[in-house]
Amino acid sequence: MILAGNLQKLSTIACQRLPYTAANNSRRYSNGIPQYDVVVIGGGIVGSASARELIKRHPNLKIALIEKENRFAYHQSGNNSGVIHAGIYYKPGSLKAKLCVRGLELSYKYLDEKGIKYSKCGKLIVATQRSEVPRLFDLYERGIKNGVKDIQLLDKKEMNEIEPHCRGLQALWSPHTGIVNWADVTKSYVEDFVERGGKSYLNFEVKKFIETESAEYPVTITDIQDNTVEAKYVLTCCGLHSDKIAVMTGCPEEPKIIPFRGEYLYLVPNKSSLAKTNIYPVPDPRFPFLGVHLTPRIDGRIIVGPNAILAFSKEGYRWGDINIKELKDIIGFSGFRKMAMKYAGFGIKEMARSVVMPLQVWQIQKYIQDLTTADVERGPAGVRAQAMAKDGTLIEDFVFDSKPGSGAIGSRVLHCRNAPSPGATSSLAIAEMIADKMKQQFNL
Numbered sequence: 001m002i003l004a005g006n007l008q009k010l011s012t013i014a015c016q017r018l019p020y021t022a023a024n025n026s027r028r029y030s031n032g033i034p035q036y037d038v039v040v041i042g043g044g045i046v047g048s049a050s051a052r053e054l055i056k057r058h059p060n061l062k063i064a065l066i067e068k069e070n071r072f073a074y075h076q077s078g079n080n081s082g083v084i085h086a087g088i089y090y091k092p093g094s095l096k097a098k099l100c101v102r103g104l105e106l107s108y109k110y111l112d113e114k115g116i117k118y119s120k121c122g123k124l125i126v127a128t129q130r131s132e133v134p135r136l137f138d139l140y141e142r143g144i145k146n147g148v149k150d151i152q153l154l155d156k157k158e159m160n161e162i163e164p165h166c167r168g169l170q171a172l173w174s175p176h177t178g179i180v181n182w183a184d185v186t187k188s189y190v191e192d193f194v195e196r197g198g199k200s201y202l203n204f205e206v207k208k209f210i211e212t213e214s215a216e217y218p219v220t221i222t223d224i225q226d227n228t229v230e231a232k233y234v235l236t237c238c239g240l241h242s243d244k245i246a247v248m249t250g251c252p253e254e255p256k257i258i259p260f261r262g263e264y265l266y267l268v269p270n271k272s273s274l275a276k277t278n279i280y281p282v283p284d285p286r287f288p289f290l291g292v293h294l295t296p297r298i299d300g301r302i303i304v305g306p307n308a309i310l311a312f313s314k315e316g317y318r319w320g321d322i323n324i325k326e327l328k329d330i331i332g333f334s335g336f337r338k339m340a341m342k343y344a345g346f347g348i349k350e351m352a353r354s355v356v357m358p359l360q361v362w363q364i365q366k367y368i369q370d371l372t373t374a375d376v377e378r379g380p381a382g383v384r385a386q387a388m389a390k391d392g393t394l395i396e397d398f399v400f401d402s403k404p405g406s407g408a409i410g411s412r413v414l415h416c417r418n419a420p421s422p423g424a425t426s427s428l429a430i431a432e433m434i435a436d437k438m439k440q441q442f443n444l
Helices: 045-057 095-114 130-146 156-162 182-195 239-248 269-274 324-331 334-342 344-355 357-365 407-412 427-442
Strands: 034-041 063-066 123-127 152-155 170-174 178-180 199-202 206-211 219-223 228-236 256-267 278-281 293-296 302-305 376-388 399-401 413-418
Touching (some): 034 045, 034 219, 045 063, 045 228, 045 427, 130 152, 182 199, 206 239, 228 427, 239 413
Antiparallel strands (some): 256 376, 278 293
8 A cells, every 4th residue: 555517428328338439449349348448437536637647648548437426526526615725734745735736736727728717816814813823823834845835924904905804813825725616627627538539437336346367458347237348457536435446456445434524504695795715714733624614616605614524424415315334334443433532522513513503603703703693504515535544543645555466456456545635626736646656557
């Protein structure tokens, strides 16, 4: 293990049997099964960006991108705050820090080239108590070490020139933080991939991997409807289901993916003037999440949140979304139980904020005092794929996994088992790293 709207024009559903042409980039042999040099599993933003990068580098290879849902960016990539992060928070020297800073640069360049709407609205990280000021200075130093451009420490007057309704003692200003609809970006990656000759599949939910007798295409991938493709090499970028898919190829269960739901509130439309930039609290180092913040969306709405509560299924966007098998698996994992005991108080408060809206509003009133419960309404939710070790440690950096020496499947499949936030911002940089890794590991 190494740490580290319509799409029908893009994709046919579930494994149509097409002969190989330059247009569809697949080949049908006597067994009628499409065969590819590389199959990328997972049509979120990391999988789509990686498929795009691979076909850019290797235009003569037959490459497929498969997704279990009926559209791309269905889960994390289409259910998030839409922030383009600058790279302030992350440990200097970590992959998260390096990939975020490069990813931001690549993202803005890509958005400009494609004409995708975005706003470089900036971010204020606000210290509302004197005990938070030293931590704000630490964030500033961390951002400088990470190479974050043009960040500044602001006093109260300077902060209010940017956000008149914001209250605090001091703030850290990141002018290059932005917002975009990451689902639109993902769809654009897929368009690029298909236009270059890649083949995309929707409604293809992987059920199993089988080692074939073919020396050239030794990995067979079968979905729940018994549709099949064969591959020389496989890359998986499966987000919430990355641990499940990795286990199918003989890799260990750990790191385990624990789903955490983040629920947002909307500011009512006539209160959208309360914020025009991202406004974040200074993170509390005792807890693993950044805290409730205000974020403008590209559609003009302002969202407040998220909280962080255990989802009762891998795709549990609501309290009623319960998968008994997945929930038992989560609770049965020793790492989750250790984490739950460590953060029991925090978890109870987060659950209370989910049910009692004023408690979540109170978190924002620390720096937007004019906000009241009457100014908000229920908004969207997303589910975060949190990788966790058996000791309860939350894994915050990238994890790649394969199992060389265990036959064709183990030696020809590379799993991206953890691509944490800021995975969307970093997606093009992650794709570069994955393509480099596949070249090194598989000699592509």
